[in-house]
Amino acid sequence: MPALYQTLAESLMQDIYSGRLQPGERLPSVRRFSRQREVSLTTALQCYRQLEAEGFVQARPQSGFYVRHKEKPPAGPELPVFTGRAARVANIGAIEEVQAVSSRRDFAPFGVSLLAPSLVPSDMLQRSLIRASRRLGERLFHYGPAQGDAGLREALARHFKEDGMAFSPDDLMICNGGMDAVSLGLQLCTQPGETVAVLTPCFSGLLQVIESLGRKVLEIPLHYRGIYPERLRAAMARSDVKACLLSANNHNPLGFTLSAQEKKDIAAWAAAYQCPVIEDDIFGECGYGRQRPLPIKSWDDEGWVFWCGSVSKTLTPAYRLGWCAPGKWRQAALQHRRALTISVNQPLQAALADFMHCGEYRSHLRKLRLSLAQQVDAMSRAVLQSFPAGSTVTEPEGGYVLWVTLPPQCDGWRVFQRAAQEGLSISPGTVFSITERYRHCIRLNAGWPFDEKAQAAVSRLGEICREAVT
Known part of the structure; x- marks a missing residue:
């Protein structure tokens, strides 16, 4: 509660x-x-x-x-036509091509949502890993518990309590990253061939995991400030929609955070229609305000929300550490974990627990949020200065990605290909939907300090975008 x-x-x-x-x-x-x-x-x-x-x-x-004046949904560009029909994700090849380019370490890192190493307290993490390994002793040579390290679950529960979230250690399960948690939720809440509703534009990695599990996608349109509540409610009420996969805090790629009332409503609809909500809250701790926004899970009284989180966006994806609060699927999640992956990396779990117990994680988050707000603002201003006339950019409330809408005649996929030739990675809008409706959009990562090198890269991207206007 x-x-x-x-x-x-x-x-x-x-x-x-x-x-x-x-x-x-x-x-x-x-x-x-x-x-x-x-x-x-x-x-x-x-x-x-x-x-x-x-x-x-x-x-x-x-x-x-x-x-403050609470803005209504902006008129903005005309909302694309949504058919209301579910379909498989057919553009997996494009998603994989974008991932391959974005993973190039020698490229300007605008394509993947990733923090700069300079923003991560790597020395402190290393010290925590050394201390944790010593304390583990012989446990270094044994499987860990399927639910995850008890010390880490206790540390997480205490951490969340400070933000107003009431979890007991027993409510939580440790996973191999946030996407592992999401995948687990999809496997437990749905069956192959069934339909999952998503808010679109939708992070391409979520579309990828839905397709890999053989599920279909029903797209629910967003405006640049959030949801159309009745459209989401209508989708959750449909008998063919077996689950809803969404992010309520610092949405990727639009950056909005739903209001407390909207989150409360979604939790109520999940229970009323018995439609599970798999909540991807991976950017939840990356808001720019003093207070971390609560997840939908905070209003989930009946266990219909399968909440997923991770340190991939606040520390490093290399640790592959995430968690979930499975709600009514807790026992099924434990059985699934025991049968397939047995446990998660024990030394890294213990290291993260140590890092949190020392108070270093909360201190890091305070500094990180300030840095992210400054970086996003700097990149946003640079985009508006450098990109073609008529381009717009989102004003995120958190996270570190920017969604850029280019003039309609500008092809984002062509921009992606041309930028890659010059060592610049971006994410074209086409990989955030199962259709072509966002072909004139791109997403940029602002997780790195906006220095002269980044400024020059954005300026060159602006030139490429102007050249791509047909």
């Missing part, structure tokens, strides 16, 4: 949605609000910080908190 401050924040969100609180209106002071609601000053401040993180209010120095 959500913490008290989250319940209070949700109440104020409803006041903002309903118009009882108007844009520009000043909220009561933290002290006054705590007296009005009979809560502690800490709870009152946490409530306001949550509203700030969700984009509902703005803190003004020496003045207080004010209601």
Whole structure:
């Protein structure tokens, strides 16, 4: 269940949605609000910080908190026609080609969402690995528990508790990265040939794993600020849709975060229609606000949300460490793990547990979020300066990718091919859908410091885009 401050924040969100609180209106002071609601000053401040993180209010120095104008879905480009028919992912070859180019270490790293090594505390991670290996002793030569290292699950549960998420160590299972957790959820919640609803544009890796498991995809359209709630609800109510795979926080590639009310609604629809939600929360800890946004799982009272996370986007994908909270599929997940992979890398689990116990992970996240916000802002401004007239770029609330919409006559796939010839990797929009509807879009990684070299690369990409306008 959500913490008290989250319940209070949700109440104020409803006041903002309903118009009882108007844009520009000043909220009561933290002290006054705590007296009005009979809560502690800490709870009152946490409530306001949550509203700030969700984009509902703005803190003004020496003045207080004010209601922000909550934008409606922008008119923007006309929404593509969605047929409402499920289909297999037919562009796997294109996805694999993009992955091959993006994995080139000698290329400018705009194609894959990856942090620069300079943003990762590698020395501290190394020390944690050494300490953990010593403590493991003879356990280094044995299989670990199928559910994952108890110390790591305890460390994760404590870490999440600080962000208002109530997990016990027993609720969690350690996986071989976030995609392993997502794959596990798909295998337990659906059968080959069945349909999985996704929000589109959708991260190509998710489409890839759906196809590898023999499932079909039903695309649900997004606008640049989030979901069309009734379209998502209608999809979840369909008898042929057996699960919904989505990200609610710092969406890849659009960068939005759903409101608390939207997350609560999705959890309620999952239970009402018995439609499992596989929640990919891999960018959940990469928001730019002080408060980590809660996942849909926080409103899941009946276990219909299969929550997945990882340190791949906050530390390193090389560790291949992720986790899931399987909900009502907990026992099935354990059986699956025992039968197929037995356990996850024991020394690295122990190292991550040590890193979290020392407080280093939370300290790292605070620094990382600031760096990401600065890098994304710098790259966004450079794109708008360098790319063809009429190009637009998203304004993400978290994460470190930018979705660029080029003029309609500009072919993103041609840009990808031409850029690759010059040692520049990007992700063309065509790999984020099972159709061609995003052919005039590209996604850029902003996970590296925006230095002179990055500036020059973006400028050259802009030239390539202008050349690709037909």
